[in-house]
Amino acid sequence: GAVVSQHPSRVICKSGTSVKIECRSLDFQATTMFWYRQFPKQSLMLMATSNEGSKATYEQGVEKDKFLINHASLTLSTLTVTSAHPEDSSFYICSARDIAGALPKEQFFGPGTRLTVL
């Protein structure tokens, strides 16, 4: 099956620093990748939709200058949390959609990245 990886799996940083999280589709091409945020004991909340070669579409209430998304290729999207603060601590999950095959296009999820901001 399709595999999506995320790196790093865990990151601890100081307040005010920036953190970059990578999301890769390992064995398929993905024109669209999605970034989710999950707080403890809560569901996944979509932050933004990333399309290869174009600007990301952010959900209402998500600061685009705070959460920078780059989808430079069909297999890589990055999320950069800029000037991170403790309230940004969360579990970040990406997903990717395979462009090949018949409709509908299924999303495949990465294992997640645990961000802790001290």
Added chain:
Amino acid sequence: AQSVTQPDIHITVSEGASLELRCNYSYGATPYLFWYVQSPGQGLQLLLKYFSGDTLVQGIKGFEAEFKRSQSSFNLRKPSVHWSDAAEYFCAVGPRRTTSYDKVIFGPGTSLSVIP
């Protein structure tokens, strides 16, 4: 508005007992339906999905789900629960026609505890 509800926040069952997790959705048309499972600190694993055809769908780990259009429901079932099934379960819906901006909507999740 599009939404997914999972009425049970937390369920506790004994090992070997049967399980049913409820899911209801509100959508403009019949969506593409999923059930995912998430163990603590882990990503999501797809249990099963429904797009069309037989409304009773078989998934991995012995799970099945039944789509009932009249009730806008997609309940997950397992005849005999194992201790390793303890996890968070998410129902999700997605559009049947996929465009660049289509997205999957997740329910709030149901936490399953299993008593040995």
